[in-house]
Amino acid sequence: MTYKEQLYKNALDSIEQIYKNSQYDPNEDLYRSYDIINATNSAQLESKEWLAENLSSILKNKEYLRDGEVRDVLIMGAWYGITGILLKQHLDKEYNIWNVDFDPCCEKYGQLLQRDIKGCNNNTFITEDALEYFFDRTNAFQVLINTSCEHMEQEDIDLILASKNPNTIICFQSNNFHSQAEHITTFNNLKEFEQSLKLVKVYWSGTLKTSSCERYMVIGI
Amino acid sequence: MAESINPDNIIFVKHGDKYSAEHVNRLRDKLKEFYPMTQYFCYTEDPIGVEIETIPCFKKPSLRFWWNKLAMFSADFPVKGKCLFFDLDMDIKEDPSSFLKWDGLTILKDYWKDDLYMAPHAYDVHINSSVITWTAGEQKHIWDHFMSNKDYFMRKYKGIDRFLVHEGLEFNTFEHGLVNSVANPSEWKAPIDMYNGLKYDLQRTAI
Numbered sequence: 001m002t003y004k005e006q007l008y009k010n011a012l013d014s015i016e017q018i019y020k021n022s023q024y025d026p027n028e029d030l031y032r033s034y035d036i037i038n039a040t041n042s043a044q045l046e047s048k049e050w051l052a053e054n055l056s057s058i059l060k061n062k063e064y065l066r067d068g069e070v071r072d073v074l075i076m077g078a079w080y081g082i083t084g085i086l087l088k089q090h091l092d093k094e095y096n097i098w099n100v101d102f103d104p105c106c107e108k109y110g111q112l113l114q115r116d117i118k119g120c121n122n123n124t125f126i127t128e129d130a131l132e133y134f135f136d137r138t139n140a141f142q143v144l145i146n147t148s149c150e151h152m153e154q155e156d157i158d159l160i161l162a163s164k165n166p167n168t169i170i171c172f173q174s175n176n177f178h179s180q181a182e183h184i185t186t187f188n189n190l191k192e193f194e195q196s197l198k199l200v201k202v203y204w205s206g207t208l209k210t211s212s213c214e215r216y217m218v219i220g221i
Numbered sequence: 222m223a224e225s226i227n228p229d230n231i232i233f234v235k236h237g238d239k240y241s242a243e244h245v246n247r248l249r250d251k252l253k254e255f256y257p258m259t260q261y262f263c264y265t266e267d268p269i270g271v272e273i274e275t276i277p278c279f280k281k282p283s284l285r286f287w288w289n290k291l292a293m294f295s296a297d298f299p300v301k302g303k304c305l306f307f308d309l310d311m312d313i314k315e316d317p318s319s320f321l322k323w324d325g326l327t328i329l330k331d332y333w334k335d336d337l338y339m340a341p342h343a344y345d346v347h348i349n350s351s352v353i354t355w356t357a358g359e360q361k362h363i364w365d366h367f368m369s370n371k372d373y374f375m376r377k378y379k380g381i382d383r384f385l386v387h388e389g390l391e392f393n394t395f396e397h398g399l400v401n402s403v404a405n406p407s408e409w410k411a412p413i414d415m416y417n418g419l420k421y422d423l424q425r426t427a428i
Contacts, residue, residue, distance in 0.1 A: 030341075030342045031342070031344070031377045035373075035376065035377070038376075077372075102370065102372070103370050103372065103373050104370075105373075151372060153280075153281060153282070153283055155280075155281075181285045181286050181287070181288060181375065182285070182288075182372065182375040182376065183285070184282075184283040184284070184285060185283075
Protein backbone atom coordinates (compact mmCIF):
# COMPACT_ATOMS: atom_id res chain seq x y z
CA MET A 1 0.00 0.00 0.00
CA THR A 2 1.41 3.43 -0.88
CA TYR A 3 1.56 6.08 1.82
CA LYS A 4 -1.29 7.96 0.15
CA GLU A 5 -3.47 4.85 0.09
CA GLN A 6 -2.68 4.28 3.75
CA LEU A 7 -3.42 7.93 4.53
CA TYR A 8 -6.84 7.71 2.85
CA LYS A 9 -7.55 4.42 4.61
CA ASN A 10 -6.67 6.04 7.94
CA ALA A 11 -8.88 9.04 7.11
CA LEU A 12 -11.81 6.73 6.34
CA ASP A 13 -11.19 4.79 9.56
CA SER A 14 -11.19 8.06 11.54
CA ILE A 15 -14.42 9.20 9.93
CA GLU A 16 -16.01 5.81 10.59
CA GLN A 17 -14.97 6.03 14.24
CA ILE A 18 -16.51 9.50 14.56
CA TYR A 19 -19.76 8.36 12.95
CA LYS A 20 -20.00 5.27 15.16
CA ASN A 21 -19.28 7.29 18.29
CA SER A 22 -21.94 9.82 17.30
CA GLN A 23 -24.57 7.06 17.42
CA TYR A 24 -24.07 6.74 21.17
CA ASP A 25 -22.39 9.91 22.34
CA PRO A 26 -24.34 13.17 21.87
CA ASN A 27 -21.11 15.12 22.37
CA GLU A 28 -19.31 13.48 19.44
CA ASP A 29 -18.43 16.24 16.99
CA LEU A 30 -19.57 15.20 13.51
CA TYR A 31 -17.91 18.23 11.96
CA ARG A 32 -14.55 16.61 12.76
CA SER A 33 -15.20 14.10 10.00
CA TYR A 34 -15.71 16.91 7.49
CA ASP A 35 -12.61 18.66 8.82
CA ILE A 36 -10.57 15.49 8.26
CA ILE A 37 -11.97 15.21 4.72
CA ASN A 38 -10.89 18.80 4.09
CA ALA A 39 -7.44 18.22 5.55
CA THR A 40 -6.88 15.29 3.18
CA ASN A 41 -8.59 16.60 0.06
CA SER A 42 -6.70 16.84 -3.22
CA ALA A 43 -6.03 20.59 -2.89
CA GLN A 44 -4.52 20.17 0.58
CA LEU A 45 -2.41 17.21 -0.47
CA GLU A 46 -1.23 19.03 -3.59
CA SER A 47 -0.18 22.02 -1.53
CA LYS A 48 1.62 19.88 1.05
CA GLU A 49 3.30 17.77 -1.66
CA TRP A 50 4.48 20.98 -3.27
CA LEU A 51 6.03 22.00 0.04
CA ALA A 52 7.57 18.60 0.71
CA GLU A 53 9.16 18.34 -2.74
CA ASN A 54 10.67 21.80 -2.72
CA LEU A 55 11.73 21.89 0.92
CA SER A 56 13.27 18.42 0.82
CA SER A 57 15.46 19.36 -2.14
CA ILE A 58 16.74 22.35 -0.15
CA LEU A 59 17.37 20.18 2.91
CA LYS A 60 19.33 17.64 0.88
CA ASN A 61 21.75 20.34 -0.23
CA LYS A 62 24.49 20.93 2.39
CA GLU A 63 25.14 24.38 1.00
CA TYR A 64 21.92 25.57 2.64
CA LEU A 65 22.50 23.86 5.99
CA ARG A 66 24.61 26.49 7.73
CA ASP A 67 24.36 24.82 11.14
CA GLY A 68 25.13 21.34 9.84
CA GLU A 69 22.63 18.51 9.73
CA VAL A 70 18.92 19.06 10.32
CA ARG A 71 17.70 17.27 13.43
CA ASP A 72 14.45 18.96 14.45
CA VAL A 73 11.70 20.46 12.33
CA LEU A 74 8.86 22.46 13.87
CA ILE A 75 5.50 22.66 12.08
CA MET A 76 3.48 25.50 13.56
CA GLY A 77 -0.30 25.21 13.43
CA ALA A 78 0.14 21.68 12.08
CA TRP A 79 -3.60 20.81 11.99
CA TYR A 80 -3.75 16.98 11.54
CA GLY A 81 -0.08 16.69 10.64
CA ILE A 82 -0.39 15.99 6.91
CA THR A 83 2.61 18.18 6.09
CA GLY A 84 4.80 16.17 8.46
CA ILE A 85 3.56 12.86 7.04
CA LEU A 86 4.29 13.96 3.47
CA LEU A 87 7.62 15.54 4.31
CA LYS A 88 8.71 12.27 5.91
CA GLN A 89 8.20 10.54 2.54
CA HIS A 90 10.57 12.94 0.80
CA LEU A 91 13.39 13.05 3.32
CA ASP A 92 16.14 10.49 3.37
CA LYS A 93 17.08 11.05 7.02
CA GLU A 94 15.34 10.49 10.35
CA TYR A 95 14.47 14.05 11.31
CA ASN A 96 12.34 14.72 14.35
CA ILE A 97 9.19 16.51 13.24
CA TRP A 98 7.22 18.36 15.92
CA ASN A 99 3.62 19.09 14.92
CA VAL A 100 2.21 21.74 17.23
CA ASP A 101 -1.41 22.86 17.21
CA PHE A 102 -3.65 24.57 19.76
CA ASP A 103 -6.65 22.37 18.91
CA PRO A 104 -6.48 19.30 21.19
CA CYS A 105 -8.21 17.02 18.68
CA CYS A 106 -5.42 17.52 16.13
CA GLU A 107 -3.12 15.34 18.20
CA LYS A 108 -5.68 12.52 18.46
CA TYR A 109 -6.61 12.45 14.76
CA GLY A 110 -3.08 13.24 13.61
CA GLN A 111 -1.89 10.05 15.28
CA LEU A 112 -4.71 8.08 13.65
CA LEU A 113 -3.94 9.54 10.22
CA GLN A 114 -0.27 8.58 10.32
CA ARG A 115 -0.85 5.06 11.66
CA ASP A 116 1.13 2.38 9.73
CA ILE A 117 2.58 4.93 7.29
CA LYS A 118 6.21 4.17 6.67
CA GLY A 119 8.68 6.66 8.07
CA CYS A 120 6.29 8.35 10.46
CA ASN A 121 8.13 7.50 13.62
CA ASN A 122 9.49 10.72 15.15
CA ASN A 123 6.52 12.61 13.71
CA THR A 124 5.25 13.86 17.07
CA PHE A 125 2.08 15.77 17.94
CA ILE A 126 1.95 18.41 20.65
CA THR A 127 -1.14 20.29 21.83
CA GLU A 128 0.00 23.80 22.61
CA ASP A 129 -0.07 27.31 21.26
CA ALA A 130 2.55 27.03 18.51
CA LEU A 131 3.92 30.50 19.17
CA GLU A 132 4.43 29.89 22.88
CA TYR A 133 5.96 26.50 22.13
CA PHE A 134 8.44 28.08 19.73
CA PHE A 135 9.28 31.07 21.94
CA ASP A 136 10.17 28.68 24.78
CA ARG A 137 12.80 26.98 22.59
CA THR A 138 13.80 29.26 19.75
CA ASN A 139 17.14 27.52 19.16
CA ALA A 140 15.80 23.99 19.14
CA PHE A 141 14.86 23.74 15.46
CA GLN A 142 16.82 23.87 12.25
CA VAL A 143 13.65 24.22 10.15
CA LEU A 144 10.39 26.11 10.86
CA ILE A 145 7.31 25.39 8.76
CA ASN A 146 4.09 27.35 8.77
CA THR A 147 1.58 26.56 6.04
CA SER A 148 -1.10 28.88 7.39
CA CYS A 149 0.41 32.35 7.73
CA GLU A 150 -2.95 33.67 6.52
CA HIS A 151 -4.36 32.70 9.93
CA MET A 152 -1.64 34.49 11.87
CA GLU A 153 -1.10 38.09 12.90
CA GLN A 154 1.68 39.74 10.89
CA GLU A 155 3.12 40.90 14.21
CA ASP A 156 3.52 37.28 15.32
CA ILE A 157 5.13 36.25 12.04
CA ASP A 158 7.60 39.13 12.44
CA LEU A 159 8.32 38.04 16.01
CA ILE A 160 9.03 34.44 14.95
CA LEU A 161 11.47 35.63 12.31
CA ALA A 162 13.17 38.02 14.71
CA SER A 163 13.48 35.35 17.43
CA LYS A 164 14.71 32.41 15.38
CA ASN A 165 18.30 31.35 15.10
CA PRO A 166 19.69 33.26 12.06
CA ASN A 167 20.54 29.99 10.33
CA THR A 168 17.19 28.32 10.92
CA ILE A 169 15.49 27.70 7.59
CA ILE A 170 11.89 28.85 7.35
CA CYS A 171 9.31 27.50 4.94
CA PHE A 172 6.19 29.65 5.12
CA GLN A 173 3.03 29.63 3.06
CA SER A 174 0.25 32.17 2.68
CA ASN A 175 -2.32 33.00 -0.02
CA ASN A 176 -4.49 35.62 -1.68
CA PHE A 177 -7.79 34.14 -0.44
CA HIS A 178 -8.91 37.49 0.98
CA SER A 179 -12.63 36.73 1.25
CA GLN A 180 -12.34 33.97 3.86
CA ALA A 181 -13.44 35.42 7.22
CA GLU A 182 -10.76 33.53 9.13
CA HIS A 183 -7.91 34.74 6.88
CA ILE A 184 -6.43 37.75 8.63
CA THR A 185 -3.08 38.10 6.84
CA THR A 186 -3.31 37.61 3.09
CA PHE A 187 -1.23 38.96 0.20
CA ASN A 188 -1.91 40.00 -3.38
CA ASN A 189 1.06 38.20 -4.90
CA LEU A 190 4.22 36.23 -4.13
CA LYS A 191 6.46 39.29 -4.17
CA GLU A 192 4.34 41.00 -1.52
CA PHE A 193 4.45 37.91 0.71
CA GLU A 194 8.20 37.49 0.19
CA GLN A 195 8.84 41.14 1.06
CA SER A 196 6.72 40.88 4.22
CA LEU A 197 9.06 38.20 5.57
CA LYS A 198 12.20 40.36 5.17
CA LEU A 199 14.47 37.31 4.94
CA VAL A 200 18.25 37.64 4.77
CA LYS A 201 18.32 35.11 1.94
CA VAL A 202 15.52 33.52 -0.06
CA TYR A 203 16.45 30.00 -1.19
CA TRP A 204 13.27 29.31 -3.08
CA SER A 205 9.88 30.91 -3.65
CA GLY A 206 6.92 30.05 -5.81
CA THR A 207 3.20 30.20 -6.48
CA LEU A 208 0.75 27.32 -6.67
CA LYS A 209 -2.49 28.13 -8.46
CA THR A 210 -5.51 26.39 -7.02
CA SER A 211 -9.19 26.56 -7.97
CA SER A 212 -9.92 29.05 -5.19
CA CYS A 213 -6.76 31.11 -4.79
CA GLU A 214 -3.02 31.42 -5.33
CA ARG A 215 -0.86 29.87 -2.66
CA TYR A 216 2.57 31.37 -2.03
CA MET A 217 5.59 29.66 -0.50
CA VAL A 218 8.93 31.08 0.54
CA ILE A 219 11.93 29.10 1.81
CA GLY A 220 14.93 30.93 3.22
CA ILE A 221 16.73 32.20 6.28
CA MET B 222 -44.75 42.44 28.41
CA ALA B 223 -42.07 43.51 30.92
CA GLU B 224 -41.62 47.14 31.91
CA SER B 225 -39.04 48.68 29.62
CA ILE B 226 -35.59 49.71 30.84
CA ASN B 227 -33.29 51.93 28.84
CA PRO B 228 -29.84 50.65 27.86
CA ASP B 229 -26.68 52.32 29.18
CA ASN B 230 -24.87 51.62 25.93
CA ILE B 231 -25.89 51.08 22.34
CA ILE B 232 -23.14 49.36 20.40
CA PHE B 233 -22.57 48.84 16.69
CA VAL B 234 -19.87 46.74 15.07
CA LYS B 235 -18.50 47.81 11.69
CA HIS B 236 -15.72 45.78 10.11
CA GLY B 237 -14.76 45.55 6.45
CA ASP B 238 -16.49 47.53 3.75
CA LYS B 239 -19.95 45.97 3.61
CA TYR B 240 -21.37 48.81 5.71
CA SER B 241 -20.21 52.40 5.91
CA ALA B 242 -19.92 55.07 8.57
CA GLU B 243 -23.16 56.45 7.13
CA HIS B 244 -24.99 53.29 8.21
CA VAL B 245 -23.67 53.82 11.74
CA ASN B 246 -24.57 57.51 11.85
CA ARG B 247 -28.02 56.97 10.44
CA LEU B 248 -28.84 54.21 12.90
CA ARG B 249 -27.58 56.41 15.73
CA ASP B 250 -29.84 59.26 14.52
CA LYS B 251 -32.89 56.99 14.54
CA LEU B 252 -32.15 55.51 17.95
CA LYS B 253 -31.34 58.87 19.49
CA GLU B 254 -35.04 59.73 19.23
CA PHE B 255 -35.83 56.97 21.72
CA TYR B 256 -32.59 56.81 23.70
CA PRO B 257 -31.22 60.36 23.97
CA MET B 258 -29.29 59.71 27.20
CA THR B 259 -27.64 56.46 26.13
CA GLN B 260 -23.95 56.27 25.21
CA TYR B 261 -23.30 55.18 21.62
CA PHE B 262 -20.24 53.21 20.57
CA CYS B 263 -18.96 51.75 17.33
CA TYR B 264 -16.43 48.93 17.51
CA THR B 265 -14.47 49.28 14.29
CA GLU B 266 -11.09 49.09 12.59
CA ASP B 267 -12.00 52.11 10.45
CA PRO B 268 -13.37 55.06 12.46
CA ILE B 269 -13.31 57.53 9.55
CA GLY B 270 -16.67 59.26 9.25
CA VAL B 271 -18.17 57.62 12.33
CA GLU B 272 -19.76 60.36 14.42
CA ILE B 273 -20.04 58.46 17.70
CA GLU B 274 -17.35 57.25 20.08
CA THR B 275 -15.34 54.47 18.49
CA ILE B 276 -13.71 51.51 20.18
CA PRO B 277 -10.78 50.20 18.10
CA CYS B 278 -10.93 46.52 17.17
CA PHE B 279 -8.63 44.40 19.30
CA LYS B 280 -5.21 44.01 17.72
CA LYS B 281 -4.97 40.49 19.09
CA PRO B 282 -6.69 38.47 18.03
CA SER B 283 -7.46 40.09 14.71
CA LEU B 284 -10.91 39.01 13.62
CA ARG B 285 -12.80 39.79 10.46
CA PHE B 286 -16.38 40.75 9.74
CA TRP B 287 -19.07 39.23 11.98
CA TRP B 288 -16.65 37.42 14.28
CA ASN B 289 -15.86 40.82 15.80
CA LYS B 290 -19.30 40.82 17.44
CA LEU B 291 -18.00 38.27 19.94
CA ALA B 292 -15.41 40.77 21.20
CA MET B 293 -18.27 42.72 22.82
CA PHE B 294 -18.44 39.96 25.42
CA SER B 295 -14.74 40.07 26.27
CA ALA B 296 -13.72 41.22 29.75
CA ASP B 297 -11.52 43.77 27.95
CA PHE B 298 -14.39 45.41 26.10
CA PRO B 299 -14.46 48.90 27.66
CA VAL B 300 -18.13 49.47 28.56
CA LYS B 301 -20.16 49.06 31.73
CA GLY B 302 -23.84 48.48 32.35
CA LYS B 303 -26.71 47.40 30.15
CA CYS B 304 -25.76 46.96 26.52
CA LEU B 305 -27.89 46.87 23.39
CA PHE B 306 -26.39 45.84 20.06
CA PHE B 307 -27.80 46.32 16.58
CA ASP B 308 -26.52 45.04 13.25
CA LEU B 309 -26.06 47.87 10.78
CA ASP B 310 -28.75 46.68 8.37
CA MET B 311 -31.58 47.47 10.81
CA ASP B 312 -34.09 50.20 10.12
CA ILE B 313 -35.66 51.57 13.32
CA LYS B 314 -39.27 52.57 12.70
CA GLU B 315 -40.61 52.96 16.25
CA ASP B 316 -39.48 52.72 19.85
CA PRO B 317 -38.47 49.06 20.45
CA SER B 318 -38.17 49.46 24.24
CA SER B 319 -41.18 47.40 25.28
CA PHE B 320 -39.57 44.30 23.74
CA LEU B 321 -36.15 44.72 25.29
CA LYS B 322 -35.02 42.94 28.44
CA TRP B 323 -31.75 42.43 30.24
CA ASP B 324 -31.80 38.88 31.48
CA GLY B 325 -28.57 37.13 30.58
CA LEU B 326 -27.89 37.13 26.88
CA THR B 327 -30.98 37.84 24.79
CA ILE B 328 -31.17 37.51 21.01
CA LEU B 329 -33.81 37.34 18.30
CA LYS B 330 -35.76 34.24 17.38
CA ASP B 331 -36.27 33.86 13.63
CA TYR B 332 -40.05 33.58 13.43
CA TRP B 333 -39.90 32.55 9.79
CA LYS B 334 -37.81 29.48 10.54
CA ASP B 335 -40.19 27.89 13.04
CA ASP B 336 -41.30 25.13 10.67
CA LEU B 337 -38.04 24.51 8.86
CA TYR B 338 -36.22 21.20 9.17
CA MET B 339 -32.65 21.62 10.30
CA ALA B 340 -30.32 18.66 10.25
CA PRO B 341 -28.18 18.65 13.40
CA HIS B 342 -24.94 18.48 11.43
CA ALA B 343 -25.93 21.47 9.28
CA TYR B 344 -25.55 23.61 12.41
CA ASP B 345 -28.34 25.88 11.21
CA VAL B 346 -30.22 27.85 13.85
CA HIS B 347 -33.55 29.48 14.61
CA ILE B 348 -31.97 32.50 16.23
CA ASN B 349 -30.38 35.66 15.00
CA SER B 350 -27.88 37.98 16.64
CA SER B 351 -28.95 41.12 14.77
CA VAL B 352 -30.25 42.52 18.07
CA ILE B 353 -28.63 41.51 21.36
CA THR B 354 -28.99 42.66 24.95
CA TRP B 355 -26.68 41.76 27.82
CA THR B 356 -24.98 43.31 30.80
CA ALA B 357 -21.31 44.16 30.28
CA GLY B 358 -18.95 41.71 31.92
CA GLU B 359 -21.56 39.02 32.50
CA GLN B 360 -21.05 37.15 29.23
CA LYS B 361 -17.29 36.91 29.13
CA HIS B 362 -17.47 33.11 29.13
CA ILE B 363 -18.69 33.37 25.51
CA TRP B 364 -15.51 35.16 24.42
CA ASP B 365 -13.35 32.85 26.53
CA HIS B 366 -14.94 29.78 24.98
CA PHE B 367 -14.47 31.18 21.49
CA MET B 368 -10.81 31.87 22.24
CA SER B 369 -10.32 28.31 23.51
CA ASN B 370 -10.32 27.01 19.90
CA LYS B 371 -11.16 29.96 17.67
CA ASP B 372 -9.66 28.67 14.40
CA TYR B 373 -11.69 25.48 14.64
CA PHE B 374 -14.89 27.34 15.54
CA MET B 375 -14.43 29.70 12.59
CA ARG B 376 -14.09 26.71 10.25
CA LYS B 377 -17.00 24.85 11.78
CA TYR B 378 -19.58 27.63 12.02
CA LYS B 379 -20.60 30.09 9.36
CA GLY B 380 -21.29 32.80 11.91
CA ILE B 381 -21.71 33.65 15.55
CA ASP B 382 -25.36 32.53 15.78
CA ARG B 383 -24.37 28.96 15.01
CA PHE B 384 -21.45 29.18 17.38
CA LEU B 385 -23.69 30.34 20.25
CA VAL B 386 -26.32 27.66 19.75
CA HIS B 387 -24.18 24.65 18.91
CA GLU B 388 -21.57 25.31 21.56
CA GLY B 389 -24.38 25.17 24.12
CA LEU B 390 -24.03 28.75 25.35
CA GLU B 391 -27.06 29.95 27.30
CA PHE B 392 -29.34 32.62 25.89
CA ASN B 393 -32.90 33.91 25.97
CA THR B 394 -34.91 35.23 23.06
CA PHE B 395 -36.99 38.36 22.63
CA GLU B 396 -40.72 37.96 22.23
CA HIS B 397 -41.88 37.86 18.63
CA GLY B 398 -42.83 41.31 17.37
CA LEU B 399 -39.55 43.19 17.80
CA VAL B 400 -38.48 42.85 14.17
CA ASN B 401 -39.94 42.37 10.76
CA SER B 402 -37.67 40.52 8.36
CA VAL B 403 -37.93 42.27 5.01
CA ALA B 404 -37.13 38.99 3.27
CA ASN B 405 -39.80 37.12 5.27
CA PRO B 406 -42.48 39.70 6.16
CA SER B 407 -44.18 39.22 9.52
CA GLU B 408 -47.89 39.32 10.34
CA TRP B 409 -47.30 42.12 12.82
CA LYS B 410 -46.18 45.73 12.61
CA ALA B 411 -42.74 45.63 14.16
CA PRO B 412 -40.69 48.59 15.40
CA ILE B 413 -37.63 47.38 13.46
CA ASP B 414 -37.20 46.29 9.86
CA MET B 415 -34.37 43.83 9.43
CA TYR B 416 -32.58 43.37 6.10
CA ASN B 417 -30.85 40.19 7.18
CA GLY B 418 -29.34 38.58 4.10
CA LEU B 419 -30.51 41.32 1.77
CA LYS B 420 -28.49 44.19 0.44
CA TYR B 421 -29.31 47.18 2.60
CA ASP B 422 -28.66 50.49 0.89
CA LEU B 423 -29.26 53.71 2.70
CA GLN B 424 -32.41 55.38 1.51
CA ARG B 425 -31.99 58.65 -0.34
CA THR B 426 -33.11 61.63 1.63
CA ALA B 427 -35.06 64.49 0.07
CA ILE B 428 -33.09 67.63 -0.76
